[in-house]
Amino acid sequence: MLRSLLFKDLRLNPHLFWGAIPFFAWVAYALHEEGAPVGMLTAVSGLMGAATASTIAAREDRFHATALLASLPVPRSTLVLSRYVLGVAAGSAAFAVAAALAALLPWSPHGLAAILDVRSVMMAFVVIGTAVAVLLPAALRFGLVGVVGLFAALQVAGVGLFFVSSTFGYRQPLRLVFGSVESGILALHARLSDAGFAALVAAALAVMLWASYRASVWLVGRRDL
Amino acid sequence: MTPVPAIVRDGMAEPLLEFRNVSKRYPDFALDDVSFSLPRGYIGGLIGPNGAGKTTIVKLLLNLVGRDGGWITVAGLDPVDDEVTVKRRIGFVHEVPSYYEHLSLDAIGRVVGRFYLDWDRALFASLLREFDLPARSRFGSLSRGMRTKGALALALAHRAELLVLDEPTAGLDPVFRRALLERLSAYVAEGRASVLISTHVTSDLERLADFITYVRAGRVVLSATRDELAERWALVRGGPALLDEETRGLLAGYERSAHAVTGLTSDAPALRRLLSGRDAVVERATLEDIMFYMGRSC
Amino acid sequence: MTPDCALELRGVTKRYRRFALADVSFSVPRGYVCGLVGPNGAGKTTIIKLIMNLVRRDAGEITVFGLDNRRDEVAVKSRIGFVYDSPGFWEDRTLETQRRVLGAFYPAWNDRTFDRLAAEFELPMRQTFGKLSRGTKMKFALAMALAHDADLLILDEPTAGLDPVFRREFLQRLSGLLLDEGKSVLFSTHITSDLDRIADYITFVNRGAVAFSLPRTELLDTWAVVRGDEPALRLLDPAIVRGRRKGRFGTEVLVSDARAAAGTAGPAAVVDRPTLEDVMVLMAGEPDHAS
Numbered sequence: 001m002l003r004s005l006l007f008k009d010l011r012l013n014p015h016l017f018w019g020a021i022p023f024f025a026w027v028a029y030a031l032h033e034e035g036a037p038v039g040m041l042t043a044v045s046g047l048m049g050a051a052t053a054s055t056i057a058a059r060e061d062r063f064h065a066t067a068l069l070a071s072l073p074v075p076r077s078t079l080v081l082s083r084y085v086l087g088v089a090a091g092s093a094a095f096a097v098a099a100a101l102a103a104l105l106p107w108s109p110h111g112l113a114a115i116l117d118v119r120s121v122m123m124a125f126v127v128i129g130t131a132v133a134v135l136l137p138a139a140l141r142f143g144l145v146g147v148v149g150l151f152a153a154l155q156v157a158g159v160g161l162f163f164v165s166s167t168f169g170y171r172q173p174l175r176l177v178f179g180s181v182e183s184g185i186l187a188l189h190a191r192l193s194d195a196g197f198a199a200l201v202a203a204a205l206a207v208m209l210w211a212s213y214r215a216s217v218w219l220v221g222r223r224d225l
Numbered sequence: 226m227t228p229v230p231a232i233v234r235d236g237m238a239e240p241l242l243e244f245r246n247v248s249k250r251y252p253d254f255a256l257d258d259v260s261f262s263l264p265r266g267y268i269g270g271l272i273g274p275n276g277a278g279k280t281t282i283v284k285l286l287l288n289l290v291g292r293d294g295g296w297i298t299v300a301g302l303d304p305v306d307d308e309v310t311v312k313r314r315i316g317f318v319h320e321v322p323s324y325y326e327h328l329s330l331d332a333i334g335r336v337v338g339r340f341y342l343d344w345d346r347a348l349f350a351s352l353l354r355e356f357d358l359p360a361r362s363r364f365g366s367l368s369r370g371m372r373t374k375g376a377l378a379l380a381l382a383h384r385a386e387l388l389v390l391d392e393p394t395a396g397l398d399p400v401f402r403r404a405l406l407e408r409l410s411a412y413v414a415e416g417r418a419s420v421l422i423s424t425h426v427t428s429d430l431e432r433l434a435d436f437i438t439y440v441r442a443g444r445v446v447l448s449a450t451r452d453e454l455a456e457r458w459a460l461v462r463g464g465p466a467l468l469d470e471e472t473r474g475l476l477a478g479y480e481r482s483a484h485a486v487t488g489l490t491s492d493a494p495a496l497r498r499l500l501s502g503r504d505a506v507v508e509r510a511t512l513e514d515i516m517f518y519m520g521r522s523c
Numbered sequence: 524m525t526p527d528c529a530l531e532l533r534g535v536t537k538r539y540r541r542f543a544l545a546d547v548s549f550s551v552p553r554g555y556v557c558g559l560v561g562p563n564g565a566g567k568t569t570i571i572k573l574i575m576n577l578v579r580r581d582a583g584e585i586t587v588f589g590l591d592n593r594r595d596e597v598a599v600k601s602r603i604g605f606v607y608d609s610p611g612f613w614e615d616r617t618l619e620t621q622r623r624v625l626g627a628f629y630p631a632w633n634d635r636t637f638d639r640l641a642a643e644f645e646l647p648m649r650q651t652f653g654k655l656s657r658g659t660k661m662k663f664a665l666a667m668a669l670a671h672d673a674d675l676l677i678l679d680e681p682t683a684g685l686d687p688v689f690r691r692e693f694l695q696r697l698s699g700l701l702l703d704e705g706k707s708v709l710f711s712t713h714i715t716s717d718l719d720r721i722a723d724y725i726t727f728v729n730r731g732a733v734a735f736s737l738p739r740t741e742l743l744d745t746w747a748v749v750r751g752d753e754p755a756l757r758l759l760d761p762a763i764v765r766g767r768r769k770g771r772f773g774t775e776v777l778v779s780d781a782r783a784a785a786g787t788a789g790p791a792a793v794v795d796r797p798t799l800e801d802v803m804v805l806m807a808g809e810p811d812h813a814s
Binding site: 222 | 572576577597603607610616623630
């Protein structure tokens, strides 16, 4: 059942996956910049991947397909689960692609080992997990309303900001905006080298995702279609 | 039969609506040699399968598309040459009326009313009351039935001489349908106006339409009055032996199962004579029967 | 709980802000067709949504082939073929894709059955759903509903927007299926000629409640329409009066006991066998506005 659901999402939304190509082309370009923020690039890729799960849900709402899906012999909890799986899977895949680009492109400053070190991977999962845990309950409960707009804005802003920052070099305003977020993330990143802390983060992530999933199941279960 | 005062009937010789040899070509469809007419004070039904040309006919009438050949007259005027005058006299109720979704019926009435010389504000208000429509609610919030009623109120309020309705009763319950049809009946009874209804719900036309035009694949397959249909068209049911040479010659279509045959004829009197004494039942054909059996041979 | 029921509702209640479905009970015996009728807004679609568990019921039970529609949701839904008023397919994907993707969810999905139906309905499988006419969309939805050997078909206004010829063909096919394979059908519709052709039972819903659920023939045999002037109609026993309507040509009253009415109504009243349309119009009992 879960497999059929994931297959459905892939077959019915091919353009969302192909549409990621321009984004990765950008990432590839951005990597040639001296001091390119590889960590951020890979993390944001993960974020974007995770967001596709919400976009897919929103699309279904637009076509009133939610009622059709809920009429299929699939429990609502499995429908919800498939979204989480998709979100994490898409996020991981996007991260892997970005990481591969960063590692393999000749003009990229870093090597494979540096990219795939535990901390970067953990960071990516923090980003992906948080995105999925926060966004999916809203997308599943409210469908189209507001969430699509939010995503479109985030994705465009994300790409746009990297466009700007890579082309023109780091500018003060951007630095400030990202500065605080970045320092928070960097601090987290730094501390992830400590195995104990990393384990703690992983556990917290799992708990958060599980809690989000339960919340989504409850919300979707109550939703009148 | 809709009762029409005799004096009006005799006086109005010219039909209110007439199509003569009208044709219209599209890349993958063509309306060919379409002719029919509708006198004043009567209700005409336009029936046919999806894609047969009903909507095209309506669009030609409203000059939403241009014809390639033939003549169309509305109250003696050409919809192309006298576009404005013709449109002023026509009231159109579209299949899923979608006016300005954010405006109320009141507001729509004010906007639309400016285009019509005969707009009667008081009549519009009283129609809204009669149809039990909320004048101040957003059009977008109204149900399908209410929208149809609203569109009808708009059409009636400018005293349209020709009311054209495209699938007005689709999705509406029988209660509303009956009320709508009675309202239309009353409207034409005055003798001044006519109604043309294009619809799939042929049962509505059975009780209401004086004239029926059946369009199939861009051609008029049948155009007759209700009386003519009742007299000349019939269904015959019998055993398989029914389908002999002579009988088949009189049938416009038939369907055969293992034990029975049902046929449609356009010459009921002749068929009755032919089959008198034989084991066959000849009965009235509904519009749906005609549509179903015509051209069928299986 | 009756063992031969394909579908049974008992005491089902659902409350919305401005509307409530109250204590709805009726059943569809196995192998029969039940028409669900009533004015717009009466609650027909809500009933269908409750059966499919798209909305949660506040009270009551719904069983399909003896299984609770919530507890055994997956088992129940794999035996139901549904067609909704607004199809809910993806507008920008082809029929072929959607058939593959959605068919996978049904254990009893049969590709050959679907192909046969697609050929009969002349479905353009490579077209995107959004480009099809309403009639073709419904045909696709029907093919999808019929291709997994469902024992219960739930159809919400399946023939709306279809031309009379296809409607009749579709109903013929449906009748054939029921005869051959003992399937059961619940379908909601406004088109009384469809009901005449195929419905064994009529369940009438009005203002959130079931007004009656009867075999069609019994309904038409025992009920009557009485037409006449007010004094004659007033003689009728109020207990049997189920609806009335003042039309252009006089008043009509619907009674549930034709024989009693014939006995008591005055000579100025005419007692007739009702058509389904009479029943549907008069049951809704809206007072007519003078035209």
